[in-house]
Amino acid sequence: MELPFAESWKIKMIEPIRKSTREEREQWIKEANYNVFQLKAKQVYIDLITDSGTGSMSDRQWSAMMMGDESYAGAESFYHMKDAIERITGFKFVLPTHQGRAAENVLFSCLVKPGSICPGNSHFDTTKGHIESRGAVALDCTIDEAKDTQLEIPFKGNVDVKKLEDAIIKHHDKIPFIIMTCTNNTAGGQPVSMKNLRDVRELSKKYNLPVIIDSARFAENAYFIKTREEGYANKTIKEICLEMFSYADGMTMSSKKDAIVNMGGFFATNIEDWYDQAKVKGIVMEGYITYGGMNGRDMEALAVGLDENTEFDNLETRIKQVEYLGAKLDEYGIPYQRPAGGHAIFVDVSKILTNVPKEQFPAQTLTVELFLEAGIRGCEIGYMLADRDPVTRENRFGGLDLLRLAIPRRVYTNNHMDVIAVALKNVYDRRDTITKGLEIVWEADLMRHFTVKLKPAK
Ligand code: F0G
Numbered sequence: 177m178e179l180p181f182a183e184s185w186k187i188k189m190i191e192p193i194r195k196s197t198r199e200e201r202e203q204w205i206k207e208a209n210y211n212v213f214q215l216k217a218k219q220v221y222i223d224l225i226t227d228s229g230t231g232s233m234s235d236r237q238w239s240a241m242m243m244g245d246e247s248y249a250g251a252e253s254f255y256h257m258k259d260a261i262e263r264i265t266g267f268k269f270v271l272p273t274h275q276g277r278a279a280e281n282v283l284f285s286c287l288v289k290p291g292s293i294c295p296g297n298s299h300f301d302t303t304k305g306h307i308e309s310r311g312a313v314a315l316d317c318t319i320d321e322a323k324d325t326q327l328e329i330p331f332k333g334n335v336d337v338k339k340l341e342d343a344i345i346k347h348h349d350k351i352p353f354i355i356m357t358c359t360n361n362t363a364g365g366q367p368v369s370m371k372n373l374r375d376v377r378e379l380s381k382k383y384n385l386p387v388i389i390d391s392a393r394f395a396e397n398a399y400f401i402k403t404r405e406e407g408y409a410n411k412t413i414k415e416i417c418l419e420m421f422s423y424a425d426g427m428t429m430s431s432k433k434d435a436i437v438n439m440g441g442f443f444a445t446n447i448e449d450w451y452d453q454a455k456v457k458g459i460v461m462e463g464y465i466t467y468g469g470m471n472g473r474d475m476e477a478l479a480v481g482l483d484e485n486t487e488f489d490n491l492e493t494r495i496k497q498v499e500y501l502g503a504k505l506d507e508y509g510i511p512y513q514r515p516a517g518g519h520a521i522f523v524d525v526s527k528i529l530t531n532v533p534k535e536q537f538p539a540q541t542l543t544v545e546l547f548l549e550a551g552i553r554g555c556e557i558g559y560m561l562a563d564r565d566p567v568t569r570e571n572r573f574g575g576l577d578l579l580r581l582a583i584p585r586r587v588y589t590n591n592h593m594d595v596i597a598v599a600l601k602n603v604y605d606r607r608d609t610i611t612k613g614l615e616i617v618w619e620a621d622l623m624r625h626f627t628v629k630l631k632p633a634k
Pocket of ligand 1: 226300440
């Protein structure tokens, strides 16, 4: 008999988590204004709000932390991190930042001007925020298929090359770079194929434009290339990563995802002029160029994390767990963005809470219902997050309305996945009785989902 699949690690340290009663949760969510970001973490049983900075470090990472060199300038830990980044990505100029959005801030301060147009596949919200707040436009040229949650194709995160070329022809002089987010978080943690990266590279050469990869989950992307794209099955993840980055001029990185650290990020490139410009901004915004908001010990952990998480076994364990949760939802008939993403399952709420009007935020409503059901905290990636149009101030109801269940790396077991699936099934089974959603009591001008105050709709 063939042995079943199991994790490529064992557990050395545990952290207790606590269940609660429905009455407690009703009280807590009310106090949190029906916004799960405002819950206290200890009120949560299984926390799927994000896979960012929430992973478990390995024994190798923890031991590397003891070797942190906390020198202000030229710390040994910086060089360890820089060497790992260069070996895995091929980029030799490395500027640390405290997290991914800080790398965006530093780089975009140099490259994005009012009126700039930044095309690519779907931009993550902070990327979009750093572009829009500079009076520029983040132009999403993702393939249309990504919007059909039930369509199963291997590389649903791809950019539509025709859309991209049309945008380049129309706006050429206003385009500072093309940005490719791998995996495409907004489209459901969906990967970008090597062919797509190569096609984008060809366009970029034809029109003399640089390419940046938003690399938060580049290793998960490489896993999908290895397992889904012809010609890559026998390549190592590290070989695939090097090829991916060879089609770009620079990268921004949130190390809180695929480098499995709790905090950290960087910008890396082979364009010396970009590095020279960015390092000046980095010093002002983040810190000196060999630490940029990071501790020496965290740079050590990052170097080891990058190395470990560009190994097949580690990625396979992780992605199979997300697939396991997806298969459970299939069993219960719960619709989600197919196929399962690399870091999360994105539940398609527009196919579930059909009795809740969009003005009452169905995905936010389901997020609250799942918390009430079992203390599980997911995250709305829908109409609340889509926010208002900066000009008309109308709610943007054009996109998908999803509940994201992001799975932290190396944290939960498949027993937890079973609990999540059953909790969601219980809500799903009573979906027709849920007819009222939530109303906004107060909202901020920018990134409202983090701080919005809500109440049950009348
Ligand atoms: N790019 C992508 C694709 C991301 O998913 C994120 C963060 C960032 C950039 C910004 O990185 O958080 O280190 O500043 N995504 C998290 C999430 C927050 O929950 O998806 P950061």
